[in-house]
Amino acid sequence: MQNKRRGPGDTMSRPSHSLPTKHDTPRLDFLHGVVVIELASSVAAPFATQLLADLGATVIKIEKPGQGDDCRSWGPPFLDGESLWFISVNRNKSSVTLNYNHPAGYEVLTELVKKADVVLLNQVPRVQEKLKVDYKRLKAINPQLIHASITGFGLQGSRRNMPCYDLIAEGYSGVMDMTGELGGPPQKIGTPAADLLAGEDAAMAILAALFRKSRRQIGCQIDVSLVESMTRFMSPRLVPYLGSGEPMTRSGATDSVIAIYQVFNTLDLPLTLGLGNNNIWARFWEAVGEENVARQDSYSSNASRREKRSELVEKISDVLKHKGRDEWLKIFADQQVPAGPVYSLAEVAEDADMRKNGFLYQIERNGFQVPQVGMGIRFDGMAEGCDHAPPRLGENTRSILTEYLAMDAQEIDRLESENIV
Numbered sequence: 001m002q003n004k005r006r007g008p009g010d011t012m013s014r015p016s017h018s019l020p021t022k023h024d025t026p027r028l029d030f031l032h033g034v035v036v037i038e039l040a041s042s043v044a045a046p047f048a049t050q051l052l053a054d055l056g057a058t059v060i061k062i063e064k065p066g067q068g069d070d071c072r073s074w075g076p077p078f079l080d081g082e083s084l085w086f087i088s089v090n091r092n093k094s095s096v097t098l099n100y101n102h103p104a105g106y107e108v109l110t111e112l113v114k115k116a117d118v119v120l121l122n123q124v125p126r127v128q129e130k131l132k133v134d135y136k137r138l139k140a141i142n143p144q145l146i147h148a149s150i151t152g153f154g155l156q157g158s159r160r161n162m163p164c165y166d167l168i169a170e171g172y173s174g175v176m177d178m179t180g181e182l183g184g185p186p187q188k189i190g191t192p193a194a195d196l197l198a199g200e201d202a203a204m205a206i207l208a209a210l211f212r213k214s215r216r217q218i219g220c221q222i223d224v225s226l227v228e229s230m231t232r233f234m235s236p237r238l239v240p241y242l243g244s245g246e247p248m249t250r251s252g253a254t255d256s257v258i259a260i261y262q263v264f265n266t267l268d269l270p271l272t273l274g275l276g277n278n279n280i281w282a283r284f285w286e287a288v289g290e291e292n293v294a295r296q297d298s299y300s301s302n303a304s305r306r307e308k309r310s311e312l313v314e315k316i317s318d319v320l321k322h323k324g325r326d327e328w329l330k331i332f333a334d335q336q337v338p339a340g341p342v343y344s345l346a347e348v349a350e351d352a353d354m355r356k357n358g359f360l361y362q363i364e365r366n367g368f369q370v371p372q373v374g375m376g377i378r379f380d381g382m383a384e385g386c387d388h389a390p391p392r393l394g395e396n397t398r399s400i401l402t403e404y405l406a407m408d409a410q411e412i413d414r415l416e417s418e419n420i421v
Contacts, residue, residue, distance in 0.1 A: 015349040016371035019362040025385035027092060031057035034210060037112055038062060038093070039100075039133055040122040041069040043166070043192050044150045044226065046089040047199030049120055052206065053092035054375050054384035060112065060400055061090070061391065065097040065419055068393040080368040082390070087370055089199075090390035091363070096401070097394035097421050101131060105420045109133075110141050111405050117213070118146045118206055125151075126161045135221040144219040146209045150198050154225035169194035169226035174234050181252040194230035201229045254313070259305035263342060264317055269325035273316070274338040281305070287335035288319050358383055365389035397421050 034057040038049045046061075046069065053059040063069055069090075075083040100109040113119060119138055121128060128134040128149070135147040149155055152164020170176045170188055180187040205222045213219060231238070240257075241248050249255075254262045260275040275281045278301070285294040293315070299305050305312060320328060325341060332339040341347070354360045359376055362369040363386050375384045401407040401421070415421040 015346065016362050016369060019360055019369070019371060020355055020358060021369065022358070022361050022363050022372075022386050024387050027056050027385040027387055028054065028379060028382065029056045030379070031055045031210070034058065034118070035060070035116045036118040036120060036206075037109075037116045038120050040120055040150070042071050042122065043085070043089055043195035044198045045120050045122040045202065046071065047196055048148075048150065048202040048206070049093065050089050050091060051200070051203040051375065052118075057118075059093040060116075060396075060404075061093045061095045062098050062100070062109070062112075063095055063393055065099055065394065065421060068095070068097070072393065079370065080366055082392075084371075087390045088373065091372060091386055092384075092388050093391055094388070094396035094400055095391035095394055096397045098397075099420050100133075102418075102420050104415065104418065106132065108401070108405070108415070108421070112400075113138055113141050113145065115404055116142065116145065117210065118148060120148045120150070120202065120206070122150045124161045124163070125155050139219065139221075142219070144213060144217055146206060146213065146219045146222065148202050148206055148209075148222035148224065150202050150224045150226070152226045154228065155221075155223045164226055166192040166194040166226065169198075169230045172227045173230035174238065175230060178234070178237060178248060178250050180250045182250060184250070186250065193233070194226045197233055198224050198226045198229040257306075259302050259309050260312060260316065262313070264313075264320050266320045266328055267322060267324045270342045271320075271325050271328060272340050272342060273332075276338065277302075280337060283335045284332075284337045287331050287337055290319070361386075363389050394421070 031052060034052070036049055036052050036057045036059045038045060038059055038061045040046060040049075041063075049057075049059045049061070061069070069086060071086040071089070072083050074085045077084050079087060098108055099105040119133070121133060123131065123133070125134065129137075135149075138145055138147055151160070152169060153159035153162055167188060170193065171186075173194070175193070176186040176188055179189060202222065202224045205224065209220050209222060236257075237248055240246065252262075256262065258274065258276050260273060260281075263270050263272055273284075275284050281299070282291075282294040285291055293299065298308065299312070323331075329339055329341065343351070348354070349360065351360070359374045360371070361374065362371050364370070370389050372386065377383070398409075398412055401412055402409075412421065
């Protein structure tokens, strides 16, 4: 499916124009009352705090005056002057501009830290110490603080102060070396996987720390590494190598431990097929009208099928080329055979179930409909609400300083005149 070129103001032609709309829906309340300060930019840490915000936490996003999160400038594409990458990981937050490298700005930050449960950063240890936002310094201000860091290589080891992006972490983890066609070059995954995995890890760790804090009234230091989060993602590949020494090479995802677990071409479009056990194996051959294949002793186990993978792949390919993708998918669904399409992003955007379930939706901001991808987690049937679109830079500075620090308008005006907020 091809997308037509869309102009920046061509609202009706945007893929999001027909998404269901959420109108200031209440958020989940699991973390109601928890205050999180985000001292970070890019994707990993903002994704972590968006998850916490979706669960009900108050997230105060501290940004550089006049500049903000690096991710705000990542584009095109842009929507209403804002990077759509930024929009993807910053809903349900408040944005406060604050130059905490200035003594007066640091004083404001320390007052906010006193009222916070969590501070999340993405600066390397050397920079944390330089800016006086490292764990030792902030713990002295708030002894029960949960101080979480997402960095490329963690807070320990010889690489702790090295800069890192998702791309670099994917290279270190082995996932790029395992992705791509046999004999072809290594490939990056088509999404910032290390960022998103590390963000999920940080959110999970913070939830565990909050639970302990509720029981024992103590904080902690959390250390999440892009490289280690991404490498853990490779465990089903790495552990077999460690335990066997068997070489693992990229093969276009055709070398699973399951004998038949890959993409196949059909008469028109490709599909995925996973024949993970003997019952599914039998149902597949029944679905395609060749039950006798499933009864052959030489294919009686996954191990024996792996030995004959190449001939089986050829046999299945010959069968599937006689019908189109959607016809096969209906047949396989009726027979409970695990199979699916290889969606383009355009097809994902149009998926009826994802829209109906409220997983893909849009929210209004400044007269624009802003697309969002939900958590994909429901509690008692309820998904996350959204009462705050991704914020404009500094749009909540005054309200936060007034509400949390009881700062009067005159004091805020003075900070603004000195470019501190």
